[in-house]
Amino acid sequence: MKTAVIGYPYIGQNREWKRITEAFWKEQLSLGSFEQEMKNLRIAQLQQQQDLGLDILTVGDFTYYDRMLDLAFMFNMIPSRYDHLSLQHHLTAYFAMARGAENVVASEMTKWFNTNYHYIVPEYEGQQLALQHNVYAQYIQEAIETFGIIPRVTIIGPFTFYKLTKGIGQEQKQHYIQQLVMVYKELLQSLEASGATSIQLEEPSLTKDLTSEEIALVQHFYHQVLNGLTVETICTTYFEALSDYETLIDLPVDGFGLDFVHGKNENLAALKKFGFPKDKVLYAGIINGRDIWRAELQKQLALIAEIRSYVPFSPIYLQTSCSLQHVPVTTAGEDGIVPELLNALAFANEKITELQMIKGKILQPEVPHIQAFLESEKAIRTLALHESRKKKAVHAQVNELTPEAFKRTDNYDKRSKLQRAFLQLPDYPTTTIGSFPQSAEVKKNRSLWRKGEITTTEYEAFNANETARWIAIQEQLGLDVFVHGEFERTDMVEFFGEKLNGFAFTKNGWVVSYGSRCVKPPIIYGDVEWIEPMTVKEVSAAQLLTEKPVKGMLTGPVTILNWSFVRNDLARSEVAYQIGLALREEVRALENAGINIIQVDEPALKEGMPIRKSLHKAYIDASVAAFKLATSGVRETTQIHTHMCYCEFNDFIDVIEALDADVISIETSRSHGELIKVLKETPYGLGIGLGVYDIHSPRIPTVEEMATIIENSKKVIAKEQFWINPDCGLKTRTEQETIASLKNMVAAKERLKQLN
Numbered sequence: 001m002k003t004a005v006i007g008y009p010y011i012g013q014n015r016e017w018k019r020i021t022e023a024f025w026k027e028q029l030s031l032g033s034f035e036q037e038m039k040n041l042r043i044a045q046l047q048q049q050q051d052l053g054l055d056i057l058t059v060g061d062f063t064y065y066d067r068m069l070d071l072a073f074m075f076n077m078i079p080s081r082y083d084h085l086s087l088q089h090h091l092t093a094y095f096a097m098a099r100g101a102e103n104v105v106a107s108e109m110t111k112w113f114n115t116n117y118h119y120i121v122p123e124y125e126g127q128q129l130a131l132q133h134n135v136y137a138q139y140i141q142e143a144i145e146t147f148g149i150i151p152r153v154t155i156i157g158p159f160t161f162y163k164l165t166k167g168i169g170q171e172q173k174q175h176y177i178q179q180l181v182m183v184y185k186e187l188l189q190s191l192e193a194s195g196a197t198s199i200q201l202e203e204p205s206l207t208k209d210l211t212s213e214e215i216a217l218v219q220h221f222y223h224q225v226l227n228g229l230t231v232e233t234i235c236t237t238y239f240e241a242l243s244d245y246e247t248l249i250d251l252p253v254d255g256f257g258l259d260f261v262h263g264k265n266e267n268l269a270a271l272k273k274f275g276f277p278k279d280k281v282l283y284a285g286i287i288n289g290r291d292i293w294r295a296e297l298q299k300q301l302a303l304i305a306e307i308r309s310y311v312p313f314s315p316i317y318l319q320t321s322c323s324l325q326h327v328p329v330t331t332a333g334e335d336g337i338v339p340e341l342l343n344a345l346a347f348a349n350e351k352i353t354e355l356q357m358i359k360g361k362i363l364q365p366e367v368p369h370i371q372a373f374l375e376s377e378k379a380i381r382t383l384a385l386h387e388s389r390k391k392k393a394v395h396a397q398v399n400e401l402t403p404e405a406f407k408r409t410d411n412y413d414k415r416s417k418l419q420r421a422f423l424q425l426p427d428y429p430t431t432t433i434g435s436f437p438q439s440a441e442v443k444k445n446r447s448l449w450r451k452g453e454i455t456t457t458e459y460e461a462f463n464a465n466e467t468a469r470w471i472a473i474q475e476q477l478g479l480d481v482f483v484h485g486e487f488e489r490t491d492m493v494e495f496f497g498e499k500l501n502g503f504a505f506t507k508n509g510w511v512v513s514y515g516s517r518c519v520k521p522p523i524i525y526g527d528v529e530w531i532e533p534m535t536v537k538e539v540s541a542a543q544l545l546t547e548k549p550v551k552g553m554l555t556g557p558v559t560i561l562n563w564s565f566v567r568n569d570l571a572r573s574e575v576a577y578q579i580g581l582a583l584r585e586e587v588r589a590l591e592n593a594g595i596n597i598i599q600v601d602e603p604a605l606k607e608g609m610p611i612r613k614s615l616h617k618a619y620i621d622a623s624v625a626a627f628k629l630a631t632s633g634v635r636e637t638t639q640i641h642t643h644m645c646y647c648e649f650n651d652f653i654d655v656i657e658a659l660d661a662d663v664i665s666i667e668t669s670r671s672h673g674e675l676i677k678v679l680k681e682t683p684y685g686l687g688i689g690l691g692v693y694d695i696h697s698p699r700i701p702t703v704e705e706m707a708t709i710i711e712n713s714k715k716v717i718a719k720e721q722f723w724i725n726p727d728c729g730l731k732t733r734t735e736q737e738t739i740a741s742l743k744n745m746v747a748a749k750e751r752l753k754q755l756n
């Protein structure tokens with residue numbers, strides 16, 4: 001029995017990776033020093049894993065930006081818009097693909113399955129693929145030199161790479177597949193030549209619902225690519241159970257990795273029914289790579305015993321359910337957290353220790369490791385019994401929910417008429433999404449306050465002044481519904497988490513979100529409870545300054561849930577209800593303070609969608625219910641808005657409709673044509689605000705382009721439903737860009753009015 005991780009967090013405990021990368025980008029670090037420091041980091045990370053006792057060391061989990069990009073780049077799958085960079089150092093083109101460069105836009109980035117990590121989407125333009133700049137050979141060499149052992153190499157497998165590539169035309173498909181077979185083969189052969197003895201091919205796409213054509217393609221890839229290799233190969237799946245187990249388990253590999261955390265029941269059922277090939281090693285993912293909680297070791301031992309009973313003949317190795325890049329490095333040093341919680345946490349290093357403990361216990365049951373096992377159990381029990389989880393009132397409220405709590409008293413048709421009369425909104429109202437620029441001054445004010453250099457009164461006075469300034473700007477621009485600007489917030493979830501019961505925050509619990517951007521998700525460990533108004537002061541102060549309605553601005557329950565680490569002793573839906581109930585209090589407080597439009601943002605609703613279609617309904621039902629719980633306790637004249645960014649509308653319109661929000665604002669500036677098509681086929685029944693320009697770019701959109709978008713959209717959206725707004729919050733833009741863009745937006749609307 002051996003232990004392994006699928007991958008280890010490369011960013012480092014103190015985000016060293018980020019510091020090195022950004023210094024290099026800013027040209028504060030020479031290429032030589034950059035490469036040397038990155039090498040030191042790689043070796044330190046392997047050393048750490050070895051010190052923790054891990055049997056198998058894995059390389060290839062490290063990257064300079066993103067592992068999908070690494071492969072695309074190594075396969076020379078470089079879009080032609082970067083051609084002019086080909087004479088420069090190869091890293092210049094690599095980072096241009098990642099981040100864009102002067103006059104060339106970056107590659108598209110999108111969510112890695114149902115995680116918060118974003119990968120770079122490979123683009124196929126019919127390029128001739130060929131292996132270049134193979135980084136893995138160096139990684140293998142380094143490990144051999146430093147540790148005297150040959151590491152396992154992990155790379156993303158051909159089927160997943162293929163599935164995530166964009167731009168493959170029907171006529172190019174066969175050619176692309178052929179080329180991928182060729183470069184993968186070349187890569188694996190070169191790894192073999194560099195001394196590799198074991199290669200893991202990560203295939204999360206094999207956990208999706210697969211068609212028979214796709215299954216045939218998987219088989220084609222594996223038979224072709226692995227043909228003639230002698231190196232050991234492992235096909236590792238994660239995030240869900242392997243689809244079509246009966247067929248795919250026979251792929252010509254030497255080992256198979258299955259997720260016994262997220263796909264546990266289905267994988268177990270498949271093992272039981274079909275057995276496991278005698279000639280393969282089973283890599284059992286038994287330690288959760290996505291959460292931050294200590295594992296219940298006895299339960300995991302029982303799980304392994306069950307797996308063993310279905311797999312009597314093959315070796316079983318233990319590993320994490322997926323890469324540990326989704327969790328922070330270590331709980332060491334987190335002294336700001338209540339001890340009952342801290343003791344129950346396991347980040348990457350602690351998870352590796354758990355693997356070792358489990359293996360130790362299996363190999364030597366008579367040396368029972370009593371102490372460590374007992375300590376672990378005690379820590380879990382102590383948190384389970386902690387007062388933060390025993391808020392009777394919260395549990396009673398959730399248990400006693402009746403269907404009425406989830407719906408508004410009138411339907412949309414009726415209440416929208418009441419709202420129109422009450423709010424006296426014009427046709428095609430204009431608004432923004434919530435935040436205004438977080439200028440250097442806004443940030444400085446916050447940092448002075450955090451350092452204790454200014455008082456809370458001074459801090460708040462500055463923000464209030466900023467709000468007042470922006471209220472005046474909004475008046476001048478002639479917008480119809482105002483916002484206060486969110487100057488008191490840096491993060492949409494942290495802001496609320498800090499004011500609600502049940503949340504904890506780490507000092508160093510960073511995980512990579514994309515490129516060098518890391519996030520520090522809050523931990524929801526106790527019952528979530530509203531304590532006092534969180535947003536009323538700022539929003540009602542803004543409302544006092546204007547006759548126009550000011551929107552209250554909240555982050556929705558599903559987004560708070562999806563952007564946090566969540567306790568595992570309650571169903572997620574129950575935690576979502578707790579958050580929904582807490583927000584319901586806040587909505588009520590805003591309403592009582594005279595705020596008549598309240599926006600509850602749900603940008604993360606779509607990304608939490610489970611991988612398997614069979615699980616979609618339960619997720620959607622619970623998400624919609626939590627949102628409605630938060631928003632349906634209002635008077636009929638109070639207008640509820642919601643907001644989502646980059647949501648592919650196509651297969652999601654029903655879900656959005658089910659939220660029953662009076663108005664949704666949604667990104668359309670980049671996928672505009674598509675939205676029109678969808679709305680033509682499936683008309684949308686409620687209010688909808690079109691994102692008429694892309695806030696992610698510093699470019700000022702012209703009146704003409706926005707007028708065109710509005711004109712086209714008018715064909716599929718009734719004027720009573722039609723709102724006009726940018727596609728997301730404006731916090732990353734400058735004041736000048738913001739004012740110029742909004743001025744044009746209002747002008748585009750005026751033009752439209754004249755035409756009618």
Ligand SMILES: [Zn+2]
Nearest residue numbers: 603645728729
């Ligand atoms: Zn947004």
